[in-house]
Amino acid sequence: MSGQQESQGETLDAYDIGQIMEAIPHRYPMLLVDRIVDVVLGERATGVKNVTVNENFFQGHFPRHPVMPGVLIIESMAQTAAVLVVKTLGPSAHGKLVYFMTVENAKFRKPVVPGDQLRIHVVKERQRGNVWKFAAEAKVDGVVVAEATYAAMILDK
Template identity: 50%
Template sequence: MISLDIHQIMRYLPHRYPFLLLDRVLELEPGKRIRALKNVTINEPFFQGHFPHHPIMPGVLIIEALAQAAATLTLHSMGHERSDSSVYYFVGIDAARFKKPVTAGDQLILDVEILRQVKGIWKYAARATVNGQVATEAELMCTVRAL
């Protein structure tokens, strides 16, 4: 099992603060699955407006965190680090469900499994949990394209 710290993650993802939504990869099985961690703190910039009186992590950012985990899994599996000559695109979301609010102080565990890869399109089963309870789940589709 492979784990990655934040510096290793940044070798795969082009994202940086405030849009880098992974803190650590806990487990990675190339070509199969990834488990990553996002520590959700009150210092997140989105909490200023979503919502000041009851801070909730926007669902679209939970989906983005799952997509970043999927990108890390795929690029690591392909043996590609971040490059200025290609980009990893999010191309689809199916069956997205938001089941539990994610709030400041939560530890978001991101589990992504490769379902298949056909003609350059990767499909994943993705789930975000807090304390073992499902917060968000979806099927994601992504691709890597040359610029």
């Protein structure tokens, strides 16, 4: 993507981990998206999170029955949306952060366990000024494991 002008509505292939880390400030252990694929700037994206037994949260959630905490699934949705927002805004997003405002209608349908690959589908519902609203679903093997709608605000650091 470097050296290439991106515009809203443009369909892109993917953002790798390096490009994700350029777009959002999250780092281990809070970086919860490994790749962004199927990107349409200003509209939608799909994030990928490979869930491994080495994740630090599995030590305590739960030691003999590891389950990814639902709140971290929601966070992976938010991070996927944040990359979409930052990449959509382009250079005007430099020096800005994306903050959660609301989470609504969160549902957790099936546990996410080590070995699963989360595919996080986010769709922009609307944007008003610096507030963006998204609908998201997280799937494992094509089955919805979680869903939510949420809003985020883009602010200076």
